[in-house]
Amino acid sequence: MSNLTASGSSHHGDLKNALLQAGEQLLAEKGIAAVSLRDVARAAGVSHTAPYRHFRNKADLLRVLALIGFVRLNGEFAEARGSEKFGPERQLVAAAVGYVRFAMANPEMFRLMFGGLVLTDGDAEYMVASRAVLACLEDIMRAGIAVGVFRDRDASELALVAWTSMHGLVSLLMSGAMGVRAADRDQSGKLVRVVMQHVIFGLSR
Amino acid sequence: MSNLTASGSSHHGDLKNALLQAGEQLLAEKGIAAVSLRDVARAAGVSHTAPYRHFRNKADLLRVLALIGFVRLNGEFAEARGSEKFGPERQLVAAAVGYVRFAMANPEMFRLMFGGLVLTDGDAEYMVASRAVLACLEDIMRAGIAVGVFRDRDASELALVAWTSMHGLVSLLMSGAMGVRAADRDQSGKLVRVVMQHVIFGLSR
DNA sequence: ACCTGAACACCGTTCAAGT
DNA sequence: ACCTGAACACCGTTCAAGT
Numbered sequence: 001m002s003n004l005t006a007s008g009s010s011h012h013g014d015l016k017n018a019l020l021q022a023g024e025q026l027l028a029e030k031g032i033a034a035v036s037l038r039d040v041a042r043a044a045g046v047s048h049t050a051p052y053r054h055f056r057n058k059a060d061l062l063r064v065l066a067l068i069g070f071v072r073l074n075g076e077f078a079e080a081r082g083s084e085k086f087g088p089e090r091q092l093v094a095a096a097v098g099y100v101r102f103a104m105a106n107p108e109m110f111r112l113m114f115g116g117l118v119l120t121d122g123d124a125e126y127m128v129a130s131r132a133v134l135a136c137l138e139d140i141m142r143a144g145i146a147v148g149v150f151r152d153r154d155a156s157e158l159a160l161v162a163w164t165s166m167h168g169l170v171s172l173l174m175s176g177a178m179g180v181r182a183a184d185r186d187q188s189g190k191l192v193r194v195v196m197q198h199v200i201f202g203l204s205r
Numbered sequence: 206m207s208n209l210t211a212s213g214s215s216h217h218g219d220l221k222n223a224l225l226q227a228g229e230q231l232l233a234e235k236g237i238a239a240v241s242l243r244d245v246a247r248a249a250g251v252s253h254t255a256p257y258r259h260f261r262n263k264a265d266l267l268r269v270l271a272l273i274g275f276v277r278l279n280g281e282f283a284e285a286r287g288s289e290k291f292g293p294e295r296q297l298v299a300a301a302v303g304y305v306r307f308a309m310a311n312p313e314m315f316r317l318m319f320g321g322l323v324l325t326d327g328d329a330e331y332m333v334a335s336r337a338v339l340a341c342l343e344d345i346m347r348a349g350i351a352v353g354v355f356r357d358r359d360a361s362e363l364a365l366v367a368w369t370s371m372h373g374l375v376s377l378l379m380s381g382a383m384g385v386r387a388a389d390r391d392q393s394g395k396l397v398r399v400v401m402q403h404v405i406f407g408l409s410r
Numbered sequence: 411a412c413c414t415g416a417a418c419a420c421c422g423t424t425c426a427a428g429t
Numbered sequence: 430a431c432c433t434g435a436a437c438a439c440c441g442t443t444c445a446a447g448t
Contacts, residue, residue, distance in 0.1 A: 015431085015432095032322070033322055036420085036421065036422085037421085037422065037423090038420085038421070038422080046432070046433090047432065047433050047434075048421095048422090048433095049423085049424085049425095049432075049433065049434085050431080050432055050433080052423080052424090053430085053431060053432075057422075057423075058422065058423090107321075111320065111321055111322075113380075113382075114376065114377070114380040114382060115316065115320045115321075115322075115380070116312075116316055116320075116379060116380045116381065117237070117238055117316075117320075119380065119381040121381060121386060121387055122381070122386055123381075126381065126382075127381070127384045130381075130382035130383070130384070131384060133382075134383075157399060157403075158403075160383075160396075160399075160400065161370075161400055161403045161404070163373070163377065164370055164373040164374045164377060164400055165366075165369055165370050165373055165404075166373070167373040167376060167377055168368070168369040168370055168371070168372040168373020168374070168376060169369045169373070171319065171372060171373060171376050172319075172368065172369060172372055174321060175318075175319040175320070175321045175324065176321065176324040176326060176327070176328075176331065176332070176335075177318075177319060177331075177335035177338075178335070178339075178365075179332045179335070179336060181326060181327055182326055191365075194362060194365075195365065195366050195369055198362075198363075198366045198407050198408065199366070199370075199404075199407060200407075201407045202403050202404060202405075202406045202407015202408070203403065203407070220412085220413095241439085241440065241441085242440085242441065242442090243439085243440070243441080251413070251414090252413065252414050252415075253414095253440095253441090254413075254414065254415080254442085254443085254444095255412080255413055255414080257442075257443090258411085258412060258413075262441075262442075263441065263442090
């Protein structure tokens with residue numbers, strides 16, 4: 001009578017991954033506020049107490065989900081940096097565009113990652129994951145300083161400014177505080193470029 | 206037998222305000238995730254169905270709470286601009302410092318305002334409230350352009366860059382993604398100045 | 411008009427118990 | 430080791446009913 005709900009064979013070995021997969025899907029579909037641990041378990045085809053074998057509680061599952069989000073975001077950044085035929089400025093713009101694209105494609109994941117609902121104030125894994133994002137930007141800035149296009153300051157300082165700008169832009173865009181509706185993503189591309197143009201101008205010598 | 210819970214005489218006329226007041230306090234104390242409509246009603250000394258006379262549902266109460274937050278934030282900005290003896294650059298730094306101070310003093314309120322949990326995707330009041338924040342920054346930028354310290358661009362464009370930067374900084378700071386623990390607010394003051402210095406450099410001619 | 415109490419369909423979490 | 434089912438103390442929301 002137990003309905004094995006789609007999403008492939010799961011109930012044998014790696015229930016943990018099945019739960020995370022179901023969680024990510026529910027997060028994207030129903031939004032962070034509407035995702036319940038019982039729903040996740042249901043979607044994975046197990047009883048609602050089974051998740052407690054693999055996660056301390058609901059917050060812990062969400063925390064791991066956020067970490068997965070950081071891995072995805074890092075991938076987007078790495079891709080931007082990978083296009084080495086571009087100069088540092090264009091790599092920085094590409095990173096910002098990737099940032100926006102990631103947030104637009106996974107809005108609820110983005111909220112989960114930066115909404116502060118998950119944070120244990122000093123969670124080691126979370127800090128490692130988020131620092132990796134900053135590190136990728138630092139690489140770009142360092143290269144730009146070496147070539148002489150960016151100001152000769154601490155690379156981490158410049159990276160922080162860059163991250164701050166693109167994060168603020170995306171964050172405001174997605175919160176709705178900028179008055180841009182969810183449907184108008186085309187215009188946002190232009191917005192990103194305008195803002196990043198100013199930021200790069202400020203970071204350049 | 207009904208316990209009239211502190212917070213002054215409320216149960217007669219303006220239950221709506223009493224509920225908002227209780228809501229704001231609970232939000233600050235227990236965090237956005239832990240605030241329940243029943244708790245709010247309890248704190249206001251009424252039954253848990255009474256709030257429905259004044260708010261459509263829980264989300265509606267939270268939405269109004271967020272609007273109150275914007276009023277507070279605007280006050281902080283207005284104060285920064287009010288110090289007219291300062292030039293536009295220092296007014297901008299003052300605004301950023303005020304932004305940080307507000308977020309630090311009301312972290313859960315800040316999350317509520319920008320966390321996207323409340324947004325009805327085009328709520329009129331929300332858009333008015335958030336645009337007022339941008340307008341205040343625009344005034345500063347316009348003044349700076351007129352005096353010749355900022356680049357001669359659209360004031361709204363420069364204001365957007367400024368808002369983006371300070372919001373991103375505060376947002377990352379508070380999410381914990383920057384690895385700064387909640388206790389270290391002193392260092393953040395320095396951080397704000399460093400970032401804003403770069404931003405202003407980019408906005409200046 | 412404004413508030414209450416019971417009721418409904420949900421939660422997260424715990425725990426004894428099954429294989 | 431891994432999962433289940435009942436149980437507990439909560440939710441948000443609705444609705445008939447009271448004053």
